[in-house]
Amino acid sequence: MTKTKWAIDPTHSEITFKVKHMMFTNVTGQFSKFDVTAETDAEDFANAKIEFKADVNSISTGNTDRDNHLKSPDFFDAANNSEIHFKATSYEKGNGTDKLTGDLTIRNTTKSITLEVENGGVAKDPWGNLKAGFSITGKLNRKDFGLTWNAALETGGVLVSDEVKIAAEIQLVKQA
Secondary structure, eight states: OOEEEEEEOGGGOEEEEEEEETTTEEEEEEESSEEEEEEEETTEEEEEEEEEEEEGGGEEOSOHHHHHHHHSTTTTOTTTOOEEEEEEEEEEOOSSOEEEEEEEEETTEEEEEEEEEEEEEEEEOTTSOEEEEEEEEEEEEGGGGTOOOOOBOTTSSBSEEEEEEEEEEEEEEEOO
16 A cells, blocks of 8 residues: 655644633643644555644743743743654544544653544645645643642632643645
8 A cells, every 4th residue: 555645734734722720711822833744545544653743932822921931840841841742553533533542742751642533534725735634622631741830729729720622723735
């Protein structure tokens, strides 16, 4: 079977996350520098080799002070851990929703996570490039990766939730 290589189309892709702040609102952030590569059997992603990398220094929440805090040793420790890495271990086709499982590494800690994938299919763009599109969602516990900083609130509870919601819109382009 022919192996097909795919690369990220960065202008049509995004990686975002949401974290509950003060237990009642969500703060959204994103990584502006990231890469996704895949190798498939033809155009079938069922047995794909998929890797994702994000540059921690490209984190943006719309607030410079918060972004700097996230890059600090309290959270990602970007000076010593400049990259988030995901390497897929399986891709299972489902009924409408696929499952992507892999090893996620943050701050030199690797844990297996499973993400839900809406496979949008494969199509040619107006310039003849073959594209594949995916909407990916999931959750993780930030403490599992050593991101443990927090502050207690006077009213009870904590400033930053442990749960992080992940959402990604990924468009890949077939390589020649």
